[in-house]
Structures are given as C-alpha cells and as structure tokens.
Amino acid sequence: MSEKLKIGISVGDINGIGLEVIIKSLMDSRILDFFTPIVYGNTKVASFHRKAIGINDFSFNVINSADQANAKRPNMINCWQEDVKLSLGEQTEIGGKYAFISLQRAAEDLKNGLIDALVTAPINKHNIQQEGFNFPGHTEYLQDLFAAEDVLMFMVSEDLRVGVVTGHIPVKDVSQAITEESILKKLHMMNQSLRTDFWIDKPKIAVLGLNPHAGDDGLIGSEDQDIIIPAIAKANEEGVFCFGPYPADGFFAADTYKKFDAVLAMYHDQGLIPFKHIASRTGINFTAGLPVVRTSPDHGTGYDIAGKNLASHTSFLEAIFEAVHIVNRRREQAELTANPLAFRRLSKDRD
Structure with missing residues (x-):
C-alpha cells in the first residue's frame, strides 16, 4: 500500500473560526485512513480554541517538521513559541501576523515537497497585510510564490x-x-x-x-x-x-x-x-493553474461566531478531501500519460 498523502493545513486568522473548523474536521479518527494531517500553528492557541468550544477529547501530536508526522494522529507544527494574546471575534494586528506565519511555513513546505497539498483556513485580507504579504488574498500570494503565469x-x-x-x-x-x-x-x-x-x-x-x-x-x-x-x-x-x-x-x-x-x-x-x-x-475554493494543489473552504473568518461552537466544518472537510482527490487524480493522470497503452484503455472505459 502506498504511503498516505500529507495534507498541510494553515490556521488562518487565529481570532476567527479557522481552528474551530480544523479541530472539528480532524476529530473523527476515521479520516486518518485517507490522509495524514499536518497543521501549521501553535498548540497553546489550538488549546484555547478547543476549550472555548467545549471539546475535551482531542489533541494534536506535536512535531518539529513534516517528516516527523505520525500517520495515525492529527499533527501540529509549532510555528511560533511565544505566548499570543487572543481576542476571539476581533480583527487585530496579532491575528494577521500569525496567520501569515502559519501560511508562510506551510507554503514553503509545500514548495519543498514536504507536504502533498495545502488547505488554507480563512484569513482577513486587511490585517494580514505586512512585509512579505502585499496581496489581495491567498490566491495571489501563492501565484507569486510558485511563479505561476x-x-x-x-x-x-x-x-x-x-x-x-x-x-x-x-x-x-x-x-x-x-x-x-x-x-x-x-x-x-x-x-x-x-x-x-x-x-x-x-x-x-x-x-x-x-x-x-x-x-x-x-x-x-x-x-x-x-x-x-x-x-x-x-x-x-x-x-x-x-x-x-x-x-x-x-x-x-x-x-x-x-x-x-x-x-x-x-x-x-x-x-x-x-x-x-x-x-x-x-462548496470549496480550488486554485487552478498552480503546479501544486491548494484548496480552502468557501467561507470567511466568521468573527461573529468565533469561539461559540457555531461554525460548520462541512466546507473545510470538503476542502481537505477535494485536495486529496485532486492530488491522486493528477498523479494517476501522470502515470497514465507515461503509459500510453493504459491511458487509451482508460479513455475507452470513460467513453
């Protein structure tokens, strides 16, 4: 059996619903049969969100790099060590600062082939503006990072x-x-x-x-x-x-x-x-045209419901599984293209 895909997840604005929908998406251990999740964030911030929404029976396996990921656990890389003041439901400079730290670390691992796809939790397009991020959103940032035309x-x-x-x-x-x-x-x-x-x-x-x-x-x-x-x-x-x-x-x-x-x-x-x-x-958002796979949920930071256990994780979970499907389709397509005989047989089956 081939190794499971490693799906990187950036946490988005730490004052929004990003970590809530991430935790809810990863709570069902059955999803670990399909991929290995690696969240780029901070365990103290994640614990704050977990307690805010009343979830007690969930924890991350803490790792230092993607190659240390445990295939049987949801994993988290601590992208910063300092304590961070959270203000759930508020647009703050801190929320944007750490959203970018998470995204930058995850995107670099994606670029270096340490993860197979990236799923991004929602950012605030205003407070994330800083040195290194002068873009309207994730899409344009990743286009620039991967030099996509x-x-x-x-x-x-x-x-x-x-x-x-x-x-x-x-x-x-x-x-x-x-x-x-x-x-x-x-x-x-x-x-x-x-x-x-x-x-x-x-x-x-x-x-x-x-x-x-x-x-x-x-x-x-x-x-x-x-x-x-x-x-x-x-x-x-x-x-x-x-x-x-x-x-x-x-x-x-x-x-x-x-x-x-x-x-x-x-x-x-x-x-x-x-x-x-x-x-x-x-629905989910998929950035077509990149040499890598990136998806996201089709909603925003949800400040109005942050920390209230009201956020639906359906779209986020769909984004994760769509990323898995697209990576697998691309790889199988590449294999079939390299084997023209198998590709012709598959084409006939599709018709």
Whole structure:
C-alpha cells in the first residue's frame, strides 16, 4: 500500500473560526485512513480554541517538521513559541501576523515537497497585510510564490463549478480587465483543470455575459458583443468546448448551469453569490493553474461566531478531501500519460 498523502493545513486568522473548523474536521479518527494531517500553528492557541468550544477529547501530536508526522494522529507544527494574546471575534494586528506565519511555513513546505497539498483556513485580507504579504488574498500570494503565469479561482461543489475572469479587484475596474485575452486564458485553464484535476474528458463550459441581459445586442454595453463573443469563438477554434454569453440572472434561475461541467463568470460576485447559495456550505475554493494543489473552504473568518461552537466544518472537510482527490487524480493522470497503452484503455472505459 502506498504511503498516505500529507495534507498541510494553515490556521488562518487565529481570532476567527479557522481552528474551530480544523479541530472539528480532524476529530473523527476515521479520516486518518485517507490522509495524514499536518497543521501549521501553535498548540497553546489550538488549546484555547478547543476549550472555548467545549471539546475535551482531542489533541494534536506535536512535531518539529513534516517528516516527523505520525500517520495515525492529527499533527501540529509549532510555528511560533511565544505566548499570543487572543481576542476571539476581533480583527487585530496579532491575528494577521500569525496567520501569515502559519501560511508562510506551510507554503514553503509545500514548495519543498514536504507536504502533498495545502488547505488554507480563512484569513482577513486587511490585517494580514505586512512585509512579505502585499496581496489581495491567498490566491495571489501563492501565484507569486510558485511563479505561476496565471491562476483561476475555481469554486467547486458536487453540483456546480464556477471560475472567474477577474478576482479580487474593485467592481469599477472589472470592465477594463475583461479582455479577449483574459477570457481565453481562463477558459483554457478551466478546460485543462477539468480534464486533469476532475477527469472530465470533454468539458462543456458556459460563459456568462458581463452586462445585464448579456448586453442585449449592444443596447446595454458593448463588451459582450465586442469582447466576450469573439473570445468564445476563438476558444472553440482552439479546442475548448464553450457556449454563451448567457445572462447571469436567468442562467442560474432556470438551472441552466446543470447542463454544463463548469461556468466562467466575468467577476467575483457574479459567480460566487449564486455558487454559495447553490452549494449551501458544501462548496470549496480550488486554485487552478498552480503546479501544486491548494484548496480552502468557501467561507470567511466568521468573527461573529468565533469561539461559540457555531461554525460548520462541512466546507473545510470538503476542502481537505477535494485536495486529496485532486492530488491522486493528477498523479494517476501522470502515470497514465507515461503509459500510453493504459491511458487509451482508460479513455475507452470513460467513453
């Protein structure tokens, strides 16, 4: 039997719900049959959260490095030794400082091949800003760290997959950022990810319009006709099976998304609002386009419920298992590609 995957977990903002959902996700020992968890944090901080939510029968195995991980226990690397003042539910400089220490250590281990994937608990995009982290979020930080030319914020659930052309930018800048080139790049990345990471041989992708009613034949803005439609046509010429542009409101209201393997939205809220409603706490965020695997839950720091034992860990657990599945799919795909005969047999079985 091959060695279990090592899944690294960063703790996010230590004043939020990150450690609560981490602890709840790792409490069931049966999950250790599938992967070895390594949390990058601090045992004193973890104990504070554990006691705050009234959990007594759980502890971490403390290690100094990922290669010391016990495959039969949830593991924790103490990324700092000093005592830290916690202020649950509050946005503080301390919360951002230690969120970055955790993320930085985990990401470096991922880069060095000491862990097989990274699952990130939520950060606060304001208080984490500091020397070494001047990015809108995890996605951009990891893109820079791994020198990826481009990445795709890919929201994934059992019923729906949504990617966005523009991510964490102001709405007033969206229109300028929508270009034929940017749409084409995201379509190719989405298509490749669907094939490699989700094993969909011939993905069918829907593309949303930018303006109300997808521009209404140019009556409400020209971007849909002048930019999006030509991009879709070119993508099809280049082997990406895509359709649109669809007006976003009717597309989701009429359940049209169920006819496609994925949806490319033009901007953040256009895609994420319907996604989070439809996924209903089971969705996850996957950063496609990286040479490594990173996932996260589809929620934020949850300051309003931090320390109250109210946070659902469903999305976080889904993020962990999706990371495991994607790593395994990528590895099996690489093995099959190296063995063309086996790859052809598998392709016939899929068809």
